[in-house]
Amino acid sequence: xxxxxxxxxxxxxVLLAALHGSAxxxxxxxxxxxxxxxxxSKALSGARVAATVHTGYSVRExxxxxVVVKEYVSASGVVFGITWRGLIxxxxxxxxxxxxxxxxxxxxxxxxxxxxxxxxxxxxQVVVEQWGHxxxxxGRAYAPALIPPGxxxxxxx
Amino acid sequence: MQSGKVLFFLVVLIVTGAAMGAGSGNAAPSIPVPxxxxxxxxxxxxxxxxxxxxxxxxxxxxxxxxxxxxxxxxVEIALDQFSGLVDIYFGIYAPSIDAGNVYLLTSSGTxxxxxxxxxxxxxxxxxxxxxxxxSSGEIIAPVLGDRSVAALPSGTYYAYLLVTPAGRLxxxxxxxxxxxxxxxxxxxxxxxxxxxxxxxxxxxxxxxxPNTPCVSVTVCSPGTSNCQTINNILLDTGSFGxxxxxxxxxxxxxxxxxxxxxxxxxxxxxxxxxxxxxxQTASVILGNEPAVLVPIQVIDATFSSAPRACANADxxxxxxxxxxxxxxxxxxxxxxxxxxxxxENGIYYACSGTSCVGTTVALSAQVxxxxxxxxxxxxxxxxxxxxxPVGGSLSLNGYLVLxxxxxxxxxxxxxxxxxxxxxxxxxxSLGGTVYSSFLDTGSNGLFFxxxxxxxxxxxxxxxxxxxxxxxxxxxxxxNSGASGSPSGVISFQIASVNSxxxxxxxxxxxxxxxxxxxxxxxxxxxxxRNVYVGLEATGSGLGIGxxxxx
Numbered sequence: 001x002x003x004x005x006x007x008x009x010x011x012x013x014v015l016l017a018a019l020h021g022s023a024x025x026x027x028x029x030x031x032x033x034x035x036x037x038x039x040x041s042k043a044l045s046g047a048r049v050a051a052t053v054h055t056g057y058s059v060r061e062x063x064x065x066x067v068v069v070k071e072y073v074s075a076s077g078v079v080f081g082i083t084w085r086g087l088i089x090x091x092x093x094x095x096x097x098x099x100x101x102x103x104x105x106x107x108x109x110x111x112x113x114x115x116x117x118x119x120x121x122x123x124x125q126v127v128v129e130q131w132g133h134x135x136x137x138x139g140r141a142y143a144p145a146l147i148p149p150g151x152x153x154x155x156x157x
Numbered sequence: 158m159q160s161g162k163v164l165f166f167l168v169v170l171i172v173t174g175a176a177m178g179a180g181s182g183n184a185a186p187s188i189p190v191p192x193x194x195x196x197x198x199x200x201x202x203x204x205x206x207x208x209x210x211x212x213x214x215x216x217x218x219x220x221x222x223x224x225x226x227x228x229x230x231x232v233e234i235a236l237d238q239f240s241g242l243v244d245i246y247f248g249i250y251a252p253s254i255d256a257g258n259v260y261l262l263t264s265s266g267t268x269x270x271x272x273x274x275x276x277x278x279x280x281x282x283x284x285x286x287x288x289x290x291x292s293s294g295e296i297i298a299p300v301l302g303d304r305s306v307a308a309l310p311s312g313t314y315y316a317y318l319l320v321t322p323a324g325r326l327x328x329x330x331x332x333x334x335x336x337x338x339x340x341x342x343x344x345x346x347x348x349x350x351x352x353x354x355x356x357x358x359x360x361x362x363x364x365x366x367p368n369t370p371c372v373s374v375t376v377c378s379p380g381t382s383n384c385q386t387i388n389n390i391l392l393d394t395g396s397f398g399x400x401x402x403x404x405x406x407x408x409x410x411x412x413x414x415x416x417x418x419x420x421x422x423x424x425x426x427x428x429x430x431x432x433x434x435x436x437q438t439a440s441v442i443l444g445n446e447p448a449v450l451v452p453i454q455v456i457d458a459t460f461s462s463a464p465r466a467c468a469n470a471d472x473x474x475x476x477x478x479x480x481x482x483x484x485x486x487x488x489x490x491x492x493x494x495x496x497x498x499x500x501e502n503g504i505y506y507a508c509s510g511t512s513c514v515g516t517t518v519a520l521s522a523q524v525x526x527x528x529x530x531x532x533x534x535x536x537x538x539x540x541x542x543x544x545x546p547v548g549g550s551l552s553l554n555g556y557l558v559l560x561x562x563x564x565x566x567x568x569x570x571x572x573x574x575x576x577x578x579x580x581x582x583x584x585x586s587l588g589g590t591v592y593s594s595f596l597d598t599g600s601n602g603l604f605f606x607x608x609x610x611x612x613x614x615x616x617x618x619x620x621x622x623x624x625x626x627x628x629x630x631x632x633x634x635x636n637s638g639a640s641g642s643p644s645g646v647i648s649f650q651i652a653s654v655n656s657x658x659x660x661x662x663x664x665x666x667x668x669x670x671x672x673x674x675x676x677x678x679x680x681x682x683x684x685x686r687n688v689y690v691g692l693e694a695t696g697s698g699l700g701i702g703x704x705x706x707x
Contacts, residue, residue, distance in 0.1 A: 065499055065501040065502060066502050066503045067503070087492060087502065087503065088425055088502075092429070093465075115366070115599060115602070117426065117600050117604065117677055118427050118604060118622075119427070119428035120621070120622070120673075129673045130427060130428055130429050131672055131674060131677075132675065133396065133426075133427055133486075133595060133599075134395065134396040134397060134484065134486070135491075135493065135580060136580040136582070137425055138427075138673075157673075157674060
């Protein structure tokens with residue numbers, strides 16, 4: 001407060017870096033096996049895939065145009081959660097795969113807040129949460145039944 | 158800020174002027190007697206003191222409900238036990254009211270004016286005496302009686318608590334708290350760079366949701382005096398650029414062309430809702446500023462054919478709750494550099510007939526914050542809203558002031574600037590967890606992950622987007638610049654939305670709800686504060702934008 005000024009004046013102009021690549025992203029939908037996305041990734045060159053391994057699951061990061069998607073994959077190769085962050089939300093019909101119908105039905109009954117900054121749609125089969133603001137939209141989706149034993153929901157973030 | 162800095166140095170000067178031996182003493186469950194000169198970062202006004210045996214964690218001065226916009230001022234000082242005997246000095250300084258004097262609390266509980274000049278010359282000859290002498294601490298003391306904000310002169314108040322080893326002044330702890338007490342100062346309403354804001358109230362509509370800040374904007378056909386003034390425009394520090402529903406536009410605007418097509422865009426929001434429509438150039442007048450030519454989005458779900466991301470785009474003002482959005486956040490354009498290089502940005506489209514394809518767009522052709530284009534007051538804005546009493550108000554009037562330090566009515570005073578990351582976000586620590594955070598007039602509550610489902614549970618449906626604590630909860634969070642400093646404590650309250658549902662009021666200082674991965678300081682944060690929005694690639698006395706300051 002007092003006697004303190006902006007300490008990092010030198011930070012200057014920080015611009016949003018252009019996201020990698022220009023190809024459409026390819027990712028496996030929630031509940032699908034990760035082999036399907038391996039095939040898709042080869043077909044659609046340009047999407048960058050980086051993987052990190054954790055206890056009981058791995059995370060695959062796919063940078064598509066305007067949004068970075070992370071897939072949470074169980075040891076048996078099933079996508080149990082997906083998160084994203086970018087200028088746009090990804091196409092949820094694609095992200096949710098066979099869960100899209102359940103989500104759409106629940107969405108129609110969901111109460112939307114007046115301020116349009118966040119949304120939570122929860123069913124027994126699938127949970128979809130979105131939040132953020134212009135230039136930084138985020139979200140996550142997961143299928144509670146597919147989360148491997150010992151993995152906390154908060155790991156999907 | 159300047160005056161605070163002066164006194165800060167003054168106290169240090171006074172104290173370092175009297176040299177004596179070193180301090181000692183250090184018992185485990187108590188605060189060590191100061192053995193050096195420690196000045197702790199100033200913290201924002203809080204309702205009640207926070208005790209800690211770690212002096213850097215203690216916040217020994219509270220001011221009562223006035224800390225969060227209430228009317229009651231009850232100054233309380235609390236300190237844990239010390240490991241030895243200490244002297245305690247307490248002083249108040251309000252430079253905008255009396256720049257020449259510091260008011261020191263005497264041992265009899267009254268305030269005594271001591272001139273700043275006397276203090277700076279020599280401490281021993283200034284004749285100041287401690288409020289409490291030869292004490293071992295363990296103090297919880299209301300001081301100065303019960304007062305009300307209404308009865309105090311408005312201004313920024315600084316309170317200082319100095320603890321020294323008994324009888325000595327060479328070592329000390331110095332705590333400082335500061336904040337604005339009183340009605341938010343109102344700029345002259347006829348100033349060219351001022352737009353009135355009404356939270357609900359005159360500039361909003363009957364279908365505005367709670368805590369909706371509205372402004373009025375004048376839009377003209379470019380190059381003509383064919384203008385219309387449009388109310389019920391949502392003031393939004395969380396977005397960038399002006400968007401207006403086609404249904405409320407009565408003056409023709411100039412369609413932007415891209416290649417052989419018309420430029421259009423699909424903007425998405427945090428909840429997955431979206432706005433679709435053409436980008437058109439308008440002559441826009443903010444306040445009584447000169448008109449500026451600026452690309453805006455005309456919200457029109459029926460335009461050409463919307464891409465899939467905008468398949469469920471907003472249709473009408475009554476559905477959306479506003480006639481348009483004025484985005485005056487930290488960035489100049491709604492997309493920025495990411496849309497100048499890639500046609501597959503998912504935001505901008507070139508439309509011919511019923512066919513739309515992704516397109517790149519130069520920065521100058523993107524929908525942008527009209528403030529950037531003003532001839533003079535173009536380095537940011539100040540949102541000025543008065544405090545709101547517990548229980549709420551029917552409506553609230555404030556100001557959007559254009560420019561920072563560019564006119565006599567927008568000179569920064571007693572605020573701290575916080576640097577941001579690439580997303581325009583700072584850091585907020587709550588209950589030991591650090592979240593990315595932002596200051597957003599377009600959010601109608603305080604939204605953050607609940608630190609405890611017991612303390613702060615979600616409401617039952619249909620209000621599950623809100624918190625419903627069993628009783629009003631007071632929380633304390635620490636905001637920091639994205640680089641880690643500066644930082645300051647924010648104290649706030651959350652009441653049950655269900656308990657307010659029968660209230661006739663529309664403006665509430667203490668409503669909030671659950672969020673997943675961020676801390677969204679929505680409109681209640683702005684009540685009783687002047688919040689400075691420092692635009693990217695501009696500068697002011699507060700630093701280089703983008704930054705938030707308050």
